[in-house]
Amino acid sequence: MPRFLPRLADIARRPKKGDPPPRPPKTVNLRAVERFYREHRIPDKKSRNLGKRALLTIIIAFLVFSLGAASGVYILKLRAKSSVNEAANNFRQGVESAKGLDLEKAGSEFEAAGGALEGVRNKFQFLFSLDKYLPFLKNLSGAYGSAQNIISTASKLSEVANWTVESLPQDFIGGRGDKVLESLGKIKEGISSLRLDMAAFSESAASFGLKDDYSSSALVELSRYEQMLDIAFSWLSASEGKKVLIFFGNTAELRPGGGFNGSYAEVDIKGGAISQVIPRDINEPDRVMNRKIIPPKPVQAIASQWRGADANWFFSFPDSAEKTLAFLESSGIYSEKNERFDGMIAITPAVASDLLGILGPVKLSNGKIINSENIAEELQRDVQEGQASKSAEPKKLIKELVPAIREALSNLPSEKISQISEMMSLWGENRDLMVYFRDPRLMEVVNDFGASGRIYKLDPSFNGSYFAPVFANLGGGKSDLAMINTVRYEAQIQPDGSISAKARIIRTHNGRSKKEWWYREPSLSYVKVFLPFGSVLQEADGMFNRVFKPRADYSKGFERDGQVSAIEETIRPVIAFPGFETMDEYERTAVGFWQKVPLGEEGEIVLDYTNKNPFPAKDGRAYSFVLERQAGLSASLRVQIFAPLGYVFKESGLSAYEVDLSEMPANMEITLTLIRD
Template identity: 25%
Template sequence: MSDAARPQKLDLGTSPARTALTGMKSTQTASPETPDHTDEVLRSVYTPNGTAQSRRARREDTVETDDDMSPRRPNSSRKPLFARTWVRFLVMILAILVILGSIAGALGFYTYTVAMELKAQAEEAEVLGQSAYDAFKAQNLPGAQAGLDSVKNKLVDIRATYNKLSFYGSIPIASAYYNDGIHGLNAADAGVNAGIKSLAAVTPYADVLGFTGEGTFTGGTAEDRLKLILQTLQKITPELDEIGADLNTVETELATINPDRYPESVGGTFIRPRIIQAQECSAGAAAALTEFRPVIEQLPSVAGADGERKKYFVLFQNDNELRPTGGFLTAYSVIFVENGKVTPEKSDDIYELDKKFNKRIPIPPILGKYLTTESYYNLRDMNIDPDFKKSMEEFLTNYNLVPGEPKDIDGIIAVDTQVLTDLVRVLGPVEIPGYGTFSAENDPKCDCPQIIYALSEIITRPTPYIRQDRKGILGPMMGALLQKAYSAPKTQWPQLFEIAWKDVQARHAQFYFFDETHQAAAEKVNAAGRLVKDPNAEDFMAIIDANLGGAKSNLFVTYEVAQEVSAPENGVINKKVAITYKNSRRGDNCNLEAGLLCLNSRLRDWNRIYLPKGSQLISSQGYREGSVKTTDEGDFTIVEGEFFLDPLSQAKLQLEYTVPYTNQEDYKIKLWKQGGISPVPVTFDVNGGQEEVLMDKDILFTTKF
């Protein structure tokens, strides 16, 4: 199964409000294993007017299928319909009790009557829950609150009706299923309570987040609202504790239900997998709140609230010239942040910084091989470790030797061109005096955003004269974008929050804080660019590429991955991996005398693949002869090599290797996304079954052998 789907309008997918609203979907499920002659009874209760097929058809477009004849699999990437899961779970429980009760004749008739009453109430609750969720998606806060209140009241009626069947709690066999229904209702109650409390916590920030409804911070400038938000964030901590307690109740109640008591599927609909999925989602909801609490607690300090002004060193990474952390370190800036307002202090070309760096460090051999004009190791190349923190520790150690540069900084922030493009896409074209107007519209000269081509023209095109301050535009551009963001209408704020979070998760923006508490919070939400294994997965893969003398060709390069995985045998799995790189555009005239813009030329790529420690390389193809080697580093075995990719061509790397692996039932792998790259399609063939995921951020992929 793949990771959660990408956000649609407002990315609150990890916030308590969205968690509570969406988490309730995952409490769906079940039907016991029954003989063939009971299937019609199950369907008569489970489906309106006894028409199982019509009900199933309404949800067919929301699930993945292996083929036309396969049962419908639950799809965790689907946008949830609030409360639908627990409603159907309760209906399935009723179907079981009807079957068991039918043995006793009159008792069965009574049970069936109650079941029909409950079914009608449950369907009403489902409609109300869907209405609440739709209102939330539409950012209608009062509508969502009213919808949840209605669901809460309806749950009271459902519980009262369900209690009419309490005698089943004393009957062997039937008691287990009856009690599962109680646990489902308890989980529903707790989930709705968490949703109500979450919306109450969001209400003061309604205006800022783009919700309709009156919030606390509706007056003043954007800077005023940001200041008030940062000053009040700490006040919602007790509310988070209450929401967390409710989510823990949901998790505990669902964990009490034994999935093995239910069949794999009934009537073509998966049952047991839905129970397991609900349990996993509820556990994830509680964990998400736990992870985000430190961020909420530390954000005011990170953003310079309460007069604690912060100073950050900002590195601009050119992802069109890809390097391990996300791009060539092309320029830098020093900024102040106070009460959420960013003020640039200075900005400059990274080459100007290197001119003042007097330490002569031998250049790493792989860089010296291709960067033939370089004699020593420069600051601009000190991001060869894909782990952002490790690279920045090396960078900072040497930056501190540069005279005349600010040293009293609180952290390092790296952003790439995707961040600039996304900001302009949301805020609209931005005008920089002396440089022109920049937009996110496609420029046919490069088939890329106009802002990218225009910056390349200003910064990269060779001239017959020495051009001073080639990258001086980046500072004014950052200032103009910030000013436009502060003056943006509130309708754009949700989009700004959404793209900011999306860019952080995709490692287009990365953070390294010197304060250990701030750094721990950043690492909790995967904002620190740390390259670490996932304790829940035995397999791991990170593909790290570095452009060493290939112009800006990564602007036109994409790649895809195909993995073939065998079942574990003798404590290892055998894997065959193919990585296909494609350059989609013709080459440019890169002769300096021509004076033309050189974006696309032969890519000289230093490729490293991080695998679990103990992995053994069996064979490799596609690399330059003699360039392949393996090393161990920390928790990883690294396979590295070099290859070339010309314009309008492709290159294919093929590897076969083994990975230590003990889980005989499930295949789990963490796919670690390199900063600065576009989403990567990854296809898995695990023991004969094919699935595909899109690696647009770190992915934990799980499937059965």
């Protein structure tokens, strides 16, 4: 081997980082050495860093470019979202205005929403032109198009609804059924289109990343409205027509389902509108009732048989309504023609008063002016004077008033229709307006609007307490109009979860302020107080021992009512408190007794009771307290609820929770959560 060549060991492996430079041979061939070093030299530090820097620069440049592009797109996306959300907010406000029948404001909001959407298109025109290449922009473009359709459809629907609100009540009351059905059809078509547009927007918005909780709930609501309109259209357009009874409950004589049903109007509906209204006295069908039914035991104090006049016996309005319709259908004036009723509406004097407050006073043929202030007492005076004179028409006033109100309603301007619409929701909440239909589909609609008059449903998992006083004036004249009622309710939650409650009902007979004798009669009522099922009385006071003899021998020719019998079979006298009895009704324990309050005096009902609950007290446990009243009962209310020792209520931060109201709501639920003190 020539001596000028490097050693084989030096050539056999590649140099590694940290290796010393190879040793040159002792006999030097400069050219070979130069070639050897050129081929095998280890790069110096400066050269190595230069390559890394070049590669790092390329990577950083790429990242900066990508981040910058993504940031720019993200910012544009955020701006687009902001503008679309602005349009959505305008749209939501428009929907809320439309629900309140403020359709002029709704139209302005929809117009603003359209302007906001147009701003989106103008600001980001270049983005929309790229939607073919960037998927998320395609979704934005889709959301924009769907939103445009929504605004356009909503605006058109608002215009149709505006026209409909102004014309439909007049058309319905005035007998123009073809126009009613046409209006309903147009609204249904608009809602259907709006629902489809909303679904398309929701899908595109989700793909783009827009949070759209509103669309989901709106879709459910639109579907519900669409279904309601389907049901209403089908019912109104039925070829056989419909017949509904409107009862005027006299709350000066309270009954469990509201007031005494002494008068009613027979309403025929044909081809989508009212075709006929006939005012009637309840005595007309009752005189020729073909069935002889044993009355509920308390009613036997005033009546020999159960008829339509006393059928308003049940706390839950649908039961009272169905019983009333069934009794009237068995009357000769309807059974001879095989007439059947499709529904019943009950209104209190508060509705009539509110209506006249909006419509204005009505002048009768005798020159008397009936207004919102005097209608209740004038109606009662007309009845009493007619009965005293043994007139063939003891209720002439109502027979003259009904057509006058119908005429006024059929020519009502739109602003007054809006006022009545607002009042209707309040009437339903207060049970001043209660509606019952035999068609279960229509009852679902009524339930949605809160006007069914059904009582609160207590399910097996209910954790809390319940209280509902119900009065039936049986022989107390019209004294309920003169009664001042106060309800005081105290409840203590025990460590085991049970409730110890103390209820006081104070009734003051203020009839001395009235000159008419029918208001000055002693208040005489059979009272039922509904409590949670299985409640145990600890104290009871304030009853009146009324003794009476049934007015008929019910073993001869009378039939028993199944619903009443099922309740009366559960009656149990309370041995510890004579004069009080308990029974099972509506999956509750009802305490029954008589009460009498003479003119100018005060009567106090005292009921202390305990009820068990499925769950003991603990941190985070919620308890519900439900208080209800019957339609037409006016009372002030004070509620005090106390937490167990060592707990406070999350809602108040205290161990006590209080409510003080000048007017007891028809239905009130208080839910309180325990937390450790």
